[in-house]
Amino acid sequence: MANPPFKLNGQDLTTLCKKTIPDQNHELLLSKLQALNPDYPIRLARTGSEWYRLGGIVDKDGHRVADDLIEWTERTYIECGRDLQTLIDHARDEKLIATRQTGNTLHFVALTGNKAEQFVQIDIDKTHETSDRFLVNEHSLPEDLEEFIDPLYPECIDAFNIGAARYSYRRKTDVDIFMSEINKYHLEEHPVQRFMDDWNRSSASPKAIFSEDWIIRPFRNTGRFGEQIINVEISYTQQKHVPQFDDISGKKGVSLSNLLTRFDRQVGYPFAWFFYMVKGELIPVQTGLAVYKDISGDYSYLPERDIAILKDWISTPYRV
Incomplete structure (x- = not known):
C-alpha cells in the first residue's frame, strides 16, 4: 500500500516553529516534524554557517522599541520632518540601542522516493537577538540615512540577550516539483537537474541516499531585462569528514x-x-x-x- 502524500504546509510549519522552544540538537523540533508525517523519515541534513542581519531597537533598559530597525528608521525620519539631525538627536536623547539577529539555517529533508530529486526540503532558521551598538555613535555622526541604519564606525556595546532563541519558518521545497518548474525556464538541461540525473543512472544510486550528501539552495537572480529569475544550486551537507583528495600528478x-x-x-x-x-x-x-x-x-x-x-x-x- 502506497504512503499517503506528504502533507506539511507553510502555515503549519510557521505555527510549529512559534510553539517550539529551541534545544541544543533540535531534537524536539525534529520529533514534531516527524509526528506530522510519520510515513516519511525526516532528518536534519545540514546546519548552515552562522549569519547575522540587522535586528530591531531597544531602549537603554532593554525594552523593545521596534522589531525592525530599517522600518523604524524610515518611519521616524518622516515623523521628524525628514530632518536627519532631528532623528539623530532623538536617538541620542533616548540612548537607543540597535540589535542584531544571529542565526543558522537548519535544513531538514523528508524522503519521498528513491530518486535523487524525490525529497522534500524544509528550511527553518534558528535565531537569537542580542544588543549590538548604540543607534548613534557620538564620535562619528551619520551623514545620511543609509549610514544611520548601517554605520561605518559603530559604537559597539557589551552584548546582552534580547529574549530567548526562537525558530522561524523559511521555506518548504518539494524538490521533484521544484525541479520540474525550473526546467520549464531553461532551454538546456539545468546543471542541477543533470547532476541529479547522473546520480540516478550511476552506481551511487543503489548504494546511497542523495540527500545525505547533497541538498539544494533555491535563489533568485536578475536577468538582462531586470526580471527576477528563480534558480537553484547544489549544496554539500558537510556531514562527513572527508579528507582532501591526494595529488593525482603522474598517477594512472x-x-x-x-x-x-x-x-x-x-x-x-x-x-x-x-x-x-x-x-x-x-x-x-x-x-x-x-x-x-x-x-x-x-x-x-x-x-x-x-x-x-x-x-x-x-x-x-x-x-x-
Whole structure:
C-alpha cells in the first residue's frame, strides 16, 4: 500500500516553529516534524554557517522599541520632518540601542522516493537577538540615512540577550516539483537537474541516499531585462569528514584506481569522486580527465554506467 502524500504546509510549519522552544540538537523540533508525517523519515541534513542581519531597537533598559530597525528608521525620519539631525538627536536623547539577529539555517529533508530529486526540503532558521551598538555613535555622526541604519564606525556595546532563541519558518521545497518548474525556464538541461540525473543512472544510486550528501539552495537572480529569475544550486551537507583528495600528478591505472576507491570508501558509496568533482568539492577537475584517459586505453576499473556518465561529462563538462 502506497504512503499517503506528504502533507506539511507553510502555515503549519510557521505555527510549529512559534510553539517550539529551541534545544541544543533540535531534537524536539525534529520529533514534531516527524509526528506530522510519520510515513516519511525526516532528518536534519545540514546546519548552515552562522549569519547575522540587522535586528530591531531597544531602549537603554532593554525594552523593545521596534522589531525592525530599517522600518523604524524610515518611519521616524518622516515623523521628524525628514530632518536627519532631528532623528539623530532623538536617538541620542533616548540612548537607543540597535540589535542584531544571529542565526543558522537548519535544513531538514523528508524522503519521498528513491530518486535523487524525490525529497522534500524544509528550511527553518534558528535565531537569537542580542544588543549590538548604540543607534548613534557620538564620535562619528551619520551623514545620511543609509549610514544611520548601517554605520561605518559603530559604537559597539557589551552584548546582552534580547529574549530567548526562537525558530522561524523559511521555506518548504518539494524538490521533484521544484525541479520540474525550473526546467520549464531553461532551454538546456539545468546543471542541477543533470547532476541529479547522473546520480540516478550511476552506481551511487543503489548504494546511497542523495540527500545525505547533497541538498539544494533555491535563489533568485536578475536577468538582462531586470526580471527576477528563480534558480537553484547544489549544496554539500558537510556531514562527513572527508579528507582532501591526494595529488593525482603522474598517477594512472592501478594507482589512480586505488586512490578513487579509497575516496569512495571514505565517503560511503561508489563513484562519489565524480560528484564531488562536479561540485568542486575536494576533487580537482584533472581527475576526470585522467580517469577518461585510463578507460580510453588499457584500463577498465569503472562499471559501464559510470563510464557513460564520464564520457558525457568529457563531451559536455558542467559544474554545479
